[in-house]
Each structure stands twice: as C-alpha cells, then as structure tokens.
Amino acid sequence: MSGLVAIFRKEMNNFFVSPIAYTVIACFLVIAGFFFWANLSLLSLVSLQAANDPSISGRINLTDVVIRPLIQNMSIVLLFLIPLLTMRLFSEERKSGTIELLLTYPVNDLGIVLGKFLAAVCVFLIMMGCTLSFALIMLTIGSFDIGVFLSSYLGLILMGASFIALGVFISSVTENQIVAAAASFGAALMFWIISWTSSFTGQTMGAIIRQASIIERLDSFLKGVITLSDVTYFVFFTAFFLFLSFRSIETQRWRG
C-alpha cells in the first residue's frame, strides 16, 4: 500500500515537473473552450431566429444545443489526448532501465500498475475539473438540465478511465513511447467506431458489436440515463486492461 502511494506520488511529480500534464491539459481546454464558445454562439444565433418562430423555440435549450454536442466533442478530443498521458508510464521505465530497480523494491506488481493508473486518472480528473467552468458560465445565462450534465460527466470520466487502463496496458508492452501512443489511440478508436459495422454484420454479430462499442455506451449517459450495464461495461473494461498490464509486467519478469 505504501508502495502504491509512493509510485502514485512519483508519477504525479513526473506529470507536473515535466511539461506533459500542462501541455495536455492546455490543449484540451483550448479545444473544449473553442467548442463551448462555438456552440454557445450557435445557440444565441438560433434563439434570435426562434424569436420569430415560436414553433421551434421550445426545442432550443442549453442542454441540447450546448451540453450534448460539447460532451461529444470532448470525448473525441480525449480519444486523442489520453494516449499522450499514458504512453510513457511503463515505456519510459523500460527504455531507461529504471523498471529493473522498481521491480526489485518491496512493492507488488499490482501496486505498481495501480499507482501509475491512478496518477494518470488524477491528471485526467484535474483536466475535467477545469471544464466545470463551462457549467458556471452557463448557469449565469440560463438554466439547463443538471441531471443530464452530471450523467454526461460521469460517462466521460468512466470512458476516460477505461482509455487510461487501455493505455497503461499498451505502454507496458512496448518500450517505445511513440508506439505506445499510436497503438493506444488506434485501439481506443477501434472500440469507438466498431458500432458502425453493426448494421451490416448480421443480427447476432451486430448485437455483440453494439455491446462492445464505447460510443453506444456513452450515448445513454448523454441522454441522462445511467444504467447498471453501462457502468459495469466501463468498470470491467478498466479492470480487464489493468489485469492485462499486471500480467504483462509479470511476463516481463520471466523474460528478464
């Protein structure tokens, strides 16, 4: 346990001593901010038009025009940025040889994996926390569905944690950071777009693919629906890849 905390602290230090965390967070906030501003401007434009047409004014609200598209856009940006947070977690240690010392300290492999995973999750949460300023801005200009907002954030956070676990695993397999980033991005994207094939892969296969797809899961969170199966999906996704990372470290011991 103390080992886990030590590794968590070390990784947090690495994120914030180096420019990694600042760069990733800044990129994310600039892009998310841009989408927020664009969606908000769109809202003000359509509400002007809607003033003349009462039939559509009922359908224009912050939740549908701003929050939902914003969360969708943020989830795609995360797809690109999370691999950058996770790519060095194990790859760097393998490349520089520090993994040899780390694995001979009295910390078990699971503690090492969890320490690194939690550090990346923590940076991710800080990043998401910064975007709460958007909610404060929206509160000053009108009302929106807080429930949908919270469930969307929960969905995003669960998805982010899953991608981080996936990234941790891929980083543990290679000692090249670029390979780790590219492979994590590719793998995450596959889970993202796989549902597109469900329409032509037949009924059974299509159902399986839809179950595996991240985008379908995230959709229900965006509608404000939190189901047990969606939450379990992300929790299992995360646990599965953390387990694989743990195993991957163990096999590396055997290979020396």
Place this chain on the structure above:
Amino acid sequence: MIEVTGLTKQYGNLTAIKDVSFSVNAGEIVGFLGPNGAGKTTTMRILTCFTPATSGTVRISGMDVSEDSMSVRSKIGYLPENVPLYNWMRVSGYLEFVTRVKGVASSVRHDEIDRVSSIVGIQDVQTKLIRWLSKGYRQRLGLAQALIGDPPIIVLDEPTIGLDPRQIREIRNLIKSFALNKTVILSSHILPEVSQICSRVIIINKGAIVAEDTPENLITGSGKAARVQVTLRGPEHESKQLLSSLKGVSSVKTINPFHDGMVTLNVEMDRGHDVRAQLARSVIEKDWDLLELKSIDVSLEDVFIDLVTEESNDIQIRENSVEKEVA
C-alpha cells in the same frame, strides 16, 4: 545468509546460467567475476527477485526468493548495471521516493536520507537534477538508493564501470567501508578490483561456475608457476642454454632479443622451486653482468584468463572434431 542451489535460467532456447550453486556467509564480500555475457547479471537478477529462475532455489536468510519475495526484497539493496535513475528528479526527491517505496517510516525518513547521503557523500548535490549529475555522483546516488532502509545484503552489478581511476578508488573504498556490517555481492570484469575488495571470488563463465575461492588461494592453487625476468649482458643463445640447464627451471623465453650486448629473458620456475639465488650465481660465474632480476607475480588476471580460455579451448577442440566428423 545466501544459499543458491542448482540455479538455472533459460531465455527461450538460450541458457543464461546452468546449475549454479554457491553460498555466501553473513559479512562476506563476494566477487562475481566473468567475461561479458557469462551470466553474472542474470544470477544477480534472480537474487534480487527481478526475474524468477527456471529451476533451482535461492534462499536468503532462510526465505525462498519466489515464496517470500516481498520480505526478501526488503532485505536486499540492489544497484543494477548502468545505474538506472529517474533523470527528471532531483536527488533529494529521488531519495525520498526510495524511502517511501521501501517503506521507511515517515518519522525517520529524513534521518535515513541524511544518514545514507553522508555515507556516500552526496550531501552537496541534494537539490541538483539527476540529469546533470556526473557519472561518479550518479554511481554514488545508485549506491545510496541501495543502502536506504539499511538492508543487510547489498548486490552491486558492475559498480565501477565507466568511472575514471580516481572515482573507481572512491567507490571501492566506499564499498569496503560499508561492507563491515553487510553482506556484499558484486560483479565485475575488472580483476584487480575483485582481488582488492573481495574476500572470496566466484569465477563464472558461460553460465557455470568455474572456480570459487579466496583471491590468494586461486593464485597459488592455479598451477601457475612463479616467473622471474632477467636482464643480463651476455650472448643470447648461450645464456638461454645456461638458464634452462638450472635445476627447477621449466622454460626460458626471450622477451627482448640481443641488443647493445644485453638480453632480457623470462624464466619460468617449477612449483616450489626458487632458483633466483642460483641463477644470479651462475650468471656471475660466467662473468656476464647481471643487470636486472625481477620476480613477476602471478596475478588473478592470469588465473582468470586461464580458467576462461581453458574452457573455450575445449569447446574449440570439440567444434573442430565435430567439423572433421562432418567432413
């Protein structure tokens, strides 16, 4: 303290070490000696719980490395080859990380860092980034992290590699100083180092132990006879004949051929014979000038080269015979 029996490690088809057995008592400094790729690092990695053995057991203070891995790890301080450190950390931050990860109680954490820093002499670089440390300081920091938590066993893989002669001496003295109350295993391919620091030497080649003894015993028991180097003013051929005719001389070789009336010869003596006095007398009797008579010690290096090349000669012969059979 350390009991190793029948240790074998295979990487796929490659056998890194094969049936290695040895034991180390508490308080000993044992040197692992061998050419590169002999299996020194593999053995150390198994001792330190970095990699599991394919077969065989290692017991440290009675605990098996595979069963009680965690308690074994807290008893061992390890410095891998090439000293892997986190370059982006500051020295003090790194040492603090090591105290945390080794589970040093928070109340004594800073005392422990101070204690270890003063042993290895890195107090004045505490605020420096590890990236900017010189090779010598990196090595010291590597030793420092191994010493944190005061483990009774220290395992050092090539601790002086890549250092300049002055730094090598400093590191050696450091090892000797803290070895008073610790068990130390170090590997090296630098022979004088091992004979200076270690109380016992294990010579390992091609994954197997070829010799194990104190440096002194290895030298005397090697079968290598003592040699003397003689420089005299006299004819080369005659003097060679004269010296070889002396009782107890096994061979005479020319080192510097006849030049300006002088010749330098290398005289190898049979074991247990000291022919120096007799040699000097016979040269004088011939009325030649004896200019220099110098006895040459057999070094651990000779023993080592002998042991290591003997093996490869065997293999060479075997390979040749196989080739012949094939032909």
